[in-house]
Amino acid sequence: VISLQIQGEERRAVEFDPDKPELLLLNQLLLPDKISFIRIRDYAEAADAITRMVVRGAPAIGATGAYALALAAHDSSAQTKEDFSRELSKVKDLLVAARPTANDLRHWVDLVFLAAIQEATVSEGRAKAIQEAVRIAEESAAECRLMGEVAHHLIEEGMGVLTHCNAGALATVDYGTALAPIRRAAEDRSFTVYIGRTGPYFQGARLTTWELAQENISHILVDDNAVFHHMATGEIALVITGCDRVAVNGDAANKIGTLGRAIAAKYYDIPFYIALPRTTFDENSPSGESIPLEERDPNEILYAWNGPRLAPEDTPVRNVSFDITPKELITGYITHQGILSAGELPTAFS
Amino acid sequence: VISLQIQGEERRAVEFDPDKPELLLLNQLLLPDKISFIRIRDYAEAADAITRMVVRGAPAIGATGAYALALAAHDSSAQTKEDFSRELSKVKDLLVAARPTANDLRHWVDLVFLAAIQEATVSEGRAKAIQEAVRIAEESAAECRLMGEVAHHLIEEGMGVLTHCNAGALATVDYGTALAPIRRAAEDRSFTVYIGRTGPYFQGARLTTWELAQENISHILVDDNAVFHHMATGEIALVITGCDRVAVNGDAANKIGTLGRAIAAKYYDIPFYIALPRTTFDENSPSGESIPLEERDPNEILYAWNGPRLAPEDTPVRNVSFDITPKELITGYITHQGILSAGELPTAFS
Numbered sequence: 076v077i078s079l080q081i082q083g084e085e086r087r088a089v090e091f092d093p094d095k096p097e098l099l100l101l102n103q104l105l106l107p108d109k110i111s112f113i114r115i116r117d118y119a120e121a122a123d124a125i126t127r128m129v130v131r132g133a134p135a136i137g138a139t140g141a142y143a144l145a146l147a148a149h150d151s152s153a154q155t156k157e158d159f160s161r162e163l164s165k166v167k168d169l170l171v172a173a174r175p176t177a178n179d180l181r182h183w184v185d186l187v188f189l190a191a192i193q194e195a196t197v198s199e200g201r202a203k204a205i206q207e208a209v210r211i212a213e214e215s216a217a218e219c220r221l222m223g224e225v226a227h228h229l230i231e232e233g234m235g236v237l238t239h240c241n242a243g244a245l246a247t248v249d250y251g252t253a254l255a256p257i258r259r260a261a262e263d264r265s266f267t268v269y270i271g272r273t274g275p276y277f278q279g280a281r282l283t284t285w286e287l288a289q290e291n292i293s294h295i296l297v298d299d300n301a302v303f304h305h306m307a308t309g310e311i312a313l314v315i316t317g318c319d320r321v322a323v324n325g326d327a328a329n330k331i332g333t334l335g336r337a338i339a340a341k342y343y344d345i346p347f348y349i350a351l352p353r354t355t356f357d358e359n360s361p362s363g364e365s366i367p368l369e370e371r372d373p374n375e376i377l378y379a380w381n382g383p384r385l386a387p388e389d390t391p392v393r394n395v396s397f398d399i400t401p402k403e404l405i406t407g408y409i410t411h412q413g414i415l416s417a418g419e420l421p422t423a424f425s
Numbered sequence: 426v427i428s429l430q431i432q433g434e435e436r437r438a439v440e441f442d443p444d445k446p447e448l449l450l451l452n453q454l455l456l457p458d459k460i461s462f463i464r465i466r467d468y469a470e471a472a473d474a475i476t477r478m479v480v481r482g483a484p485a486i487g488a489t490g491a492y493a494l495a496l497a498a499h500d501s502s503a504q505t506k507e508d509f510s511r512e513l514s515k516v517k518d519l520l521v522a523a524r525p526t527a528n529d530l531r532h533w534v535d536l537v538f539l540a541a542i543q544e545a546t547v548s549e550g551r552a553k554a555i556q557e558a559v560r561i562a563e564e565s566a567a568e569c570r571l572m573g574e575v576a577h578h579l580i581e582e583g584m585g586v587l588t589h590c591n592a593g594a595l596a597t598v599d600y601g602t603a604l605a606p607i608r609r610a611a612e613d614r615s616f617t618v619y620i621g622r623t624g625p626y627f628q629g630a631r632l633t634t635w636e637l638a639q640e641n642i643s644h645i646l647v648d649d650n651a652v653f654h655h656m657a658t659g660e661i662a663l664v665i666t667g668c669d670r671v672a673v674n675g676d677a678a679n680k681i682g683t684l685g686r687a688i689a690a691k692y693y694d695i696p697f698y699i700a701l702p703r704t705t706f707d708e709n710s711p712s713g714e715s716i717p718l719e720e721r722d723p724n725e726i727l728y729a730w731n732g733p734r735l736a737p738e739d740t741p742v743r744n745v746s747f748d749i750t751p752k753e754l755i756t757g758y759i760t761h762q763g764i765l766s767a768g769e770l771p772t773a774f775s
Contacts, residue, residue: 107736107737108734271650272624272625272726272735273650274622274624274648274649274650275622275648275650277729277735280726280727280735280736280740281735281736284736284737284740285736285737288737288739288740293741294740294741295741295742295743296726296727296736296740296741296742296743297726297742297743297744297745298624298625298649298681298682298726298744299624299648299649299650299682300621300623300624300625300649300680300681300682300685300748301681301682301743301744301745301748302685303682303684303685303688303748304681304684304718304745304748304749305743305745307684307748307749330650331648331650331651331654332648332649332650332651332653334653334654334657334689335650335652335653335685335689338653338688338689338692339684339685339688339689341692342688342691342692368654376622376630376646376647376648377630377646378732379627379729379730379731379732380729380732380733380735381729381732381733382728382729382730382731382732382733383730383731383732384458385622385627385630385631385730386457386630386631386634386635386646387457387634387635387638389638390630390634390638390644390646391643391644391645391646392645392646392647393645393646393647393651393655394647394648394651395647395651395654395655398650398651398653398654398657399654399657
């Protein structure tokens, strides 16, 4: 069973048919008002879709990158293994650059690349790239289900649970990371999900509300500035977010605003959990300091989504799109192997 | 000299000509793109302008309320002191209800009311209401200048200073509260003001950027979710905000999001100051718990300013527009009498 019910059908935000092969992306820029899938023809279109946020969410863009590299391998006209490897290496770099903060993208694309070039022949490499992309995606979907199983007990009847941005089925291959325990708990408990609008690009308002409404999970949309007030009142008693990259020491990069929520959760003694599949863990980043933070187009700040310009035209803007939450602020890490401490991460994911 | 330079003229956001009498409001819903003053004919139009946020900011709506009550006194056809008092009392209640969290509005309207009804005759009461409204407004403007004098030393050359929402000349009779030390420091120092967009209604993006640009004060607009990141990097080294009501113990109500910034400032050991004129201090509220917090129209959350709807139409929304920052998180209170501690407030303002 797939989580997203779209116009009565089970669909995924990132769909890949290995037999054709064909890659389709649900255009998340048009949600919640319009359901429209875009056919991705090559890696350049995939990179563009990631940059424009047609697809977003760490595992979902990881899958997009892996499938796009598989398409590139399939379409390759290379005759020698050397040419094949050189060609895929370039594609890999271009895909990874589309979202520098996300580890899944880098990791998944690496795995597909290595699988493809380790085969004896170019022809076998082409087939292997597709197999490997499908394998990682299905593994990731299974991990998300497990994350729901291991962590749903954190959510009690009647509780207010804050999440951030969108870390649901729309952000993953299926089921979600932060929304995994929420989906699972909703099978037998009533509780309320609080979600901030998630400025500047409003993924919380546009995507998470839509996804939770599909599942009939009770939710309340608030402004990002209001989450602290609803912590102070006790309405929010638990925080669960996804993440884009976790360093070896446990520092976590995630959508901008995660840090502020984590600081406030600490201040109010509210447990703060981060949910991550194995591909989000970056064994090459010792701490948050080595995680690159993407700065995006100033127009995302100057304009209110597709609405009017807010500030004077020449207003100086910074648009840092991710922040680092230090491990001290994270109560635990929800993984397919259980809820871990920062110290347990390296062994669990090695 | 008046702070706001509008189309080459010195203007105020709230203008009152006691001789006609006439009340004009700069329509802040049209900034930064259009300069347009609205003539307010009576107290009902004034209350509506406050509710719709044509005028906003604690002292600016205080002045609007005071002038509107003075207009009501002037226009009153009451023949007896009893009728006059009864009539003004009703007007007073209606005006105060337009923005329940703000203390200035309640306080200023009370002062004008008491001055008017204490006169020997209705005719003298009419004249006195106008005199008293003008007196408080000019006193408040002078206080703002003094707040700049007493606190500008907090701002050092090269510093990053975070403010929130708009607490400048647009929010006051003149000069500003939080922007008072910023304006004064800018006379002889270079530094950068950080301002979050201030969701849901984007007063930071729409108003503060415009006001700072008028004064050539360096500023950077960021998303509300990003202020924590810029504290973590050390770019922000000081926070100064205005406020809507300060309780006797020092707890402060201000625009939603102030609380989260104060918690983060504490976490990073960044000094956090609140600037207040005397009329913002509420001797009837022992602590923040007794301050009413206005909840506004859900459409402010569902829509991005005048842009498209963000979330599905029937999404459940909370739109709490103010929060309470507990005194423990406030380093000091910038007043016309100096920078005070919470304990010094009651004596200073009694």
